[in-house]
Amino acid sequence: GQNIDQPTEMTATEGAIVQINCTYQTSGFNGLFWYQQHAGEAPTFLSYNVLDGLEEKGRFSSFLSRSKGYSYLLLKELQMKDSASYLCASMDSNYQLIWGAGTKLIIKP
Amino acid sequence: GAVVSQHPSWVICKSGTSVKIECRSLDFQATTMFWYRQFPKQSLMLMATSNEGSKATYEQGVEKDKFLINHASLTLSTLTVTSAHPEDSSFYICSAKQGADTEAFFGQGTRLTVV
Numbered sequence: 001g002q003n004i005d006q007p008t009e010m011t012a013t014e015g016a017i018v019q020i021n022c023t024y025q026t027s028g029f030n031g032l033f034w035y036q037q038h039a040g041e042a043p044t045f046l047s048y049n050v051l052d053g054l055e056e057k058g059r060f061s062s063f064l065s066r067s068k069g070y071s072y073l074l075l076k077e078l079q080m081k082d083s084a085s086y087l088c089a090s091m092d093s094n095y096q097l098i099w100g101a102g103t104k105l106i107i108k109p
Numbered sequence: 110g111a112v113v114s115q116h117p118s119w120v121i122c123k124s125g126t127s128v129k130i131e132c133r134s135l136d137f138q139a140t141t142m143f144w145y146r147q148f149p150k151q152s153l154m155l156m157a158t159s160n161e162g163s164k165a166t167y168e169q170g171v172e173k174d175k176f177l178i179n180h181a182s183l184t185l186s187t188l189t190v191t192s193a194h195p196e197d198s199s200f201y202i203c204s205a206k207q208g209a210d211t212e213a214f215f216g217q218g219t220r221l222t223v224v
Contacts, residue, residue, distance in 0.1 A: 033212075042115075042202050042218040043153070087152065097143075097213070101152040 002026045004100035006088050011106045012078055020073045020086050020103045028093020032064050032071045035087040037102065043087055046073065075105075083107045111137045113205050115216025122193055122223055130188045130219045132203030138183040139205035143213060144176075147200045159186055193223040 003025045012018040024032065031050035035043035049055055049064035049071060061074040073086055085102040092098055112135040122128050132142060141160050145153040157173075159165035159180035167173045177189040186205070190197055200220055206213035 040200075040218075040220070042215040045212065045214070048212060096155065096158070097153075099152040099154075 002090075002092065002098045004088055004090055004098055006086075006100040006103045008101070009104045009106065011108060012075075014078055014080060014107055014109050016078050017074065017076050018078060018105065020075075020088075020105070022071045022073070022088030022100060024069050024071070024088070024090040024098070024100075026090045026092040026098050029066065030091040030093065030095055032062075033089040033091065033097065034060075034062050034071075034073045035089065037085045037087055039085075046086075078107050080107050080109070111135075111205075111207075111214045113139075113203065113214045113216040115203050115219055117219055118217055119220040120222070122221070124194055124223055125192055127189055127191045128193055128221060130190075130201055130203075130221075132186045132188070132205065132216050134184050134205045134207075134214075137205075137207045139186070140183065140208055141206050141213075142180055142186040143204045144178060144186075144188050145202045145204070147202060147218075153202065156188075190221065193221070195223045197221065198223045 006022045033048050034046040037043040047062035054063045059076045064071045085104050087102045088100040089097040114133045116131045144156045147153050155168050156171045157165040157167045159178050161180050161183050165178040180186040202218040203216040204213040
């Protein structure tokens with residue numbers, strides 16, 4: 001079956017670094033997406049990885065290992081506004097997104 | 110990035126009535142649109158996928174006669190929740206993509222409350 005696993009909740013301190021992990025099992029693979037979602041709002045695109053390795057984009061970086069079915073989102077220099085849910089989604093062979101349940105990130109001062 | 114506009118942002122309706130939600134791509138041709146439902150503290154659940162000019166493909170367990178999807182143009186898709194019940198109260202989100210592009214862009218979402 002298809003499955004996306006990510007932690008339910010994480011807590012970090014303002015200014016620190018946090019890594020949110022995601023493991024996936026999907027029928028075929030056409031890339032791994034990370035989205036940020038604030039409560040009551042639609043998801044916002046953060047990153048897309050289809051090749052192994054690290055993609056850096058400002059304070060956010062995303063890593064992919066296709067052989068391990070594993071990805072992580074790295075957030076540096078955390079700010080209070082980074083408090084949100086972070087959704088991992090794998091695109092399967094039909095180009096459909098299979099969504100994880102999301103990781104709620106709580107930032108403390 | 111491309112802009113997808115979803116309307117209304119929130120709606121309250123009486124049980125038994127119908128509600129229409131619009132999803133528009135403002136600066137690109139949305140050949141494919143996706144409709145999702147999200148209950149509190151849960152992930153996005155794909156309801157249906159629609160390609161312009163074709164009938165929508167519904168996910169298992171989604172009633173096609175209850176959730177009517179129309180995608181008659183390359184910039185507009187609508188989701189109509191017919192004979193709404195309180196259990197239909199949820200956050201409905203559309204996303205749209207153009208051609209073979211991998212990235213889909215999300216609308217703002219619609220909070221539906223059925224009383």
